[in-house]
Amino acid sequence: MSPAAPVTLPDLEPLWMPFTANRQFKKDPRLLVAAEGMYYTAHDGRRILDGIAGLWCCNAGHCHPKIVAAVREQAGRLDYATAFNLGHPAAFELAGQVAALAPGSLDHVFFVNSGSEAVDTALKIALAYHRARGEAQRTRLIGRERGYHGVGFGGISVGGIVANRRMFSASMLPGVDHLPHTHDLAHNAFSRGQPAWGAHLADDLERIVALHDPSTIAAVIVEPVAGSAGVLPPPAGYLERLRAICDRHGILLILDEVITGFGRTGANFAAQTFGVQPDLMTVAKGITSGVVPMGAVLVDRRIYDAFMTGPDYAVGFFHGYTYSGHPLAAAAGLAALEVYREEGLFERARRLAPVFEEALHGLRGCRHVIDIRNLGLMGAVELAPRAGEPTQRAMDVFRRCYDAGVLVRTTGDILALTPPLIISESEIAQIVDTLRGAIQATA
Ligand code: PXG
Numbered sequence: 001m002s003p004a005a006p007v008t009l010p011d012l013e014p015l016w017m018p019f020t021a022n023r024q025f026k027k028d029p030r031l032l033v034a035a036e037g038m039y040y041t042a043h044d045g046r047r048i049l050d051g052i053a054g055l056w057c058c059n060a061g062h063c064h065p066k067i068v069a070a071v072r073e074q075a076g077r078l079d080y081a082t083a084f085n086l087g088h089p090a091a092f093e094l095a096g097q098v099a100a101l102a103p104g105s106l107d108h109v110f111f112v113n114s115g116s117e118a119v120d121t122a123l124k125i126a127l128a129y130h131r132a133r134g135e136a137q138r139t140r141l142i143g144r145e146r147g148y149h150g151v152g153f154g155g156i157s158v159g160g161i162v163a164n165r166r167m168f169s170a171s172m173l174p175g176v177d178h179l180p181h182t183h184d185l186a187h188n189a190f191s192r193g194q195p196a197w198g199a200h201l202a203d204d205l206e207r208i209v210a211l212h213d214p215s216t217i218a219a220v221i222v223e224p225v226a227g228s229a230g231v232l233p234p235p236a237g238y239l240e241r242l243r244a245i246c247d248r249h250g251i252l253l254i255l256d257e258v259i260t261g262f263g264r265t266g267a268n269f270a271a272q273t274f275g276v277q278p279d280l281m282t283v284a285k286g287i288t289s290g291v292v293p294m295g296a297v298l299v300d301r302r303i304y305d306a307f308m309t310g311p312d313y314a315v316g317f318f319h320g321y322t323y324s325g326h327p328l329a330a331a332a333g334l335a336a337l338e339v340y341r342e343e344g345l346f347e348r349a350r351r352l353a354p355v356f357e358e359a360l361h362g363l364r365g366c367r368h369v370i371d372i373r374n375l376g377l378m379g380a381v382e383l384a385p386r387a388g389e390p391t392q393r394a395m396d397v398f399r400r401c402y403d404a405g406v407l408v409r410t411t412g413d414i415l416a417l418t419p420p421l422i423i424s425e426s427e428i429a430q431i432v433d434t435l436r437g438a439i440q441a442t443a
Contacts, residue, residue: 007033007043030402035062038420038427040407048402051431052409053420056227056259056378057290060339061422067291067335074331083111083324091325094333098287098296101268101337104277108304110297111325115258115284116150118295119221122280123154124319125297126219126252132306135250138218139175142208142251146181148228149221149256149282158221161229177208179222183232185382189371190364191233192357198235202242214249219280224270227259230414231373231380239276252279252303258295262286263340263421265376266350273376279303289336294329345421349377355425359432360417366439368393378418381435385413386443393442400438406431 012026031043038061040048053059060067074090081088095109110125112118123141130138143149143158150156156165157173160181165172180201182188188195209217224239226232246253255278260270263286267273271281280303284295307316323329340346353376360379361372371382386393394410401408408431409416417431 006045007031009043037061037063038423046405049406049427049430049434051401051407051417051419053418054290055285055409056264056418057285059262059264059286059421060289060336060343060345061420064289064291064335064339066339067289067332070331070335071291071328074327078327081327082322084320087325088327088330090327090330090334094325094330094337095296097334097337098283098298102281102298103269103271105301106278106281106298107301108299110299111329112284112295112297112321113293113323113326113329114150114295115256115282116152116155116295117321118258118282118284118297119149119158119256120152120154121319122254122256122282122297123158123219123221125280125299125303125317126254128317129252129303129306130218132309135215137216138250140212140217141173141176142179142205142217142220143176144179144181144222144226146183146226146229146232147178147221147223147256148226149223150258175216177212179204179208179220181226181229181232182235182238183226183229185371188235190361191373192361193375194233194236196236199237199241201235202238202245205242205245209245209249209251214251217249217251219252219254220246221254221256223256223258224260224274224276225265225375225378227378227416227418228411230382230411231375231378231416231418233373233375234274239274243276246279254278254280254282256282258282258284259378259418260376262289262336263346263349264378264418266346266353268346287336288329288332289339291336292326292329292332293323294326294333340421343422349421352423352425352428353377356417356428359428362432363436363439366436368439368442377421377423378416380417381415381439383413383415383439396442397435397438400441401434404434404438406434408435 032040033043034041098109099107141158145160147160149159157176160178182198187197257269261283265273279300281298288294357374368383370384373380383393394413398410
């Protein structure tokens with residue numbers, strides 16, 4: 001990709017940007033105008049090395065020719081088909097391929113358009129499943145502090161990121177509890193992979209279950225590795241304990257794999273990395289390598305079957321979206337899965353994970369750095385916050401990296417890295433070196 005000419009910016013005012021300090025951004029805008037492989041091109045013509053796969057999604061790298069061609073071809077052949085009482089072949093084909101990647105009997109797939117929709121759909125499936133089995137009193141949902149499950153009302157209710165909840169606190173779902181998060185610097189700082197300490201925190205589920213009575217609890221939802229909260233790998237044994245407690249009390253376990261799915265942890269899904277079988281799994285992002293919006297809920301056979309007990313003509317589940325299984329998304333998904341297979345990208349992630357871990361932990365000892373965490377090709381560097389100015393130290397590092405041609409992500413005072421799975425060892429080194437320089441230069 002040759003360096004591009006600078007682009008004249010449009011009027012920035014009308015767009016209300018998501019999760020962004022709008023006034024600050026519009027004074028000093030950063031627009032992306034093209035992409036290829038590991039690189040973006042910025043509006044000023046500079047190449048930016050992508051350390052975060054767009055936003056944890058472009059696992060095959062940018063503008064992969066196979067995925068681009070598949071979407072182009074699909075757009076010219078069948079632009080749209082409703083999924084209600086009709087269908088098109090690619091959606092069925094993709095459902096089969098996604099189910100084949102999933103562990104155990106997660107063999108049915110419900111398509112949606114985002115991670116947020118996947119989460120709200122999974123929560124609704126959980127409630128409706130219990131009701132279909134004559135346990136309509138199972139309505140409580142359990143999330144976790146620091147969990148991110150998107151921005152629907154269901155997702156923010158079970159989610160545990162305070163800033164995403166407090167503006168709307170009076171309007172969230174009732175009957176939701178939260179497990180404690182597992183982030184504890186006193187015990188886990190600078191862990192490589194899964195921390196050794198913290199499995200016992202899963203036992204808090206027993207307390208919640210006892211408090212409300214198990215017969216009232218529908219589902220527990222957690223990210224196998226918390227992503228948005230700053231890459232928090234599960235303590236060794238933690239997910240297994242959650243699974244065992246859910247089993248003991250007839251509670252469904254939903255693993256939210258919107259970030260961890262499709263190779264991020266070095267396996268198809270984190271459920272396989274950790275050997276823990278969920279009843280429902282939510283995915284998005286990497287399912288199309290970010291090229292067309294799509295999400296999905298992967299559903300255990302017995303849950304699907306519970307909806308198929310009425311007469312054949314009855315609608316089993318009153319839920320769905322205009323764009324469920326959209327032809328362009330399905331085409332992008334099929335092409336992305338083919339690229340993952342052909343290029344062995346999940347194995348590549350597994351192979352590169354130790355290189356990534358070594359490079360990232362090389363930042364230990366840099367000024368401000370109070371923790372480094374990693375799992376697969378996800379990693380985070382946590383900085384001590386600047387007194388009286390939380391988040392601003394990491395934002396400064398983000399800007400310095402961007403100016404030096406590397407895209408990273410901040411959350412609080414944490415810098416997160418989740419590169420495309422096509423990354424090379426030298427690009428890992430370049431990202432980490434740039435991060436080191438930026439951290440050292442930041443007050
Ligand atoms: N679940 C998880 C685990 C996620 O990470 C969602 C649900 C929602 O997906 P949608 O497609 O509705 O955004 C997500 C999304 C960040 C960041 O930098 C992460 C996400 C979204 C925006 C920013 O941490 N993850």
